[in-house]
Amino acid sequence: MINNNYVPEWYISPFQHVKYTLARNQMHMDLLFENMNDVDEFMSNGCDAQVNFYNDDSMEIVQIQGCERPLIEAHGLLLHEAVHIWQRIKQQMNERDPSTEFEAYSIQAIAQDLFAMFEESQCND
Numbered sequence: 655m656i657n658n659n660y661v662p663e664w665y666i667s668p669f670q671h672v673k674y675t676l677a678r679n680q681m682h683m684d685l686l687f688e689n690m691n692d693v694d695e696f697m698s699n700g701c702d703a704q705v706n707f708y709n710d711d712s713m714e715i716v717q718i719q720g721c722e723r724p725l726i727e728a729h730g731l732l733l734h735e736a737v738h739i740w741q742r743i744k745q746q747m748n749e750r751d752p753s754t755e756f757e758a759y760s761i762q763a764i765a766q767d768l769f770a771m772f773e774e775s776q777c778n779d
Contacts, residue, residue: 655721660775662686664713665767667739668760671746674705674714674739676732676771686715703731705738711746714739716768721776729769736765 656678662685664673677683680696687693694706696717703718716735718728740761744752752760 655777657775657777662771667743668763669747671743672712672714672739674716674764676768676775677715677717678719678775683715703735705735707742711742714742718772728772732768732772733765736761736768739764
């Protein structure tokens with residue numbers, strides 16, 4: 655079950671190229687937009703998780719639905735989306751061939767933020 659007190663917060667990527675957050679339902683999506691005409695439908699791609707890019711790729715909203723899946727599966731999905739965020743950051747940095755450690759630490763930082771947001775958004779039954 656999703657924590658009704660969870661409010662998505664913007665996190666800033668390493669090197670401050672993008673902001674990203676986690677939405678768990680349509681209400682969270684609605685909270686993230688000033689103009690309601692700009693709001694996308696939650697989970698519009700029909701996947702288990704997705705990331706949408708806004709404002710010339712400088713703002714990214716990761717979406718994941720449901721709480722019924724095992725935590726390890728949710729973390730796997732969030733890690734997958736963290737890689738997509740990293741791929742956009744890499745493009746914005748014009749970084750064609752980052753070192754493997756630079757890439758690994760960047761993805762790790764993004765994934766840990768997403769894991770923390772996911773934990774915060776879960777109910778503690």
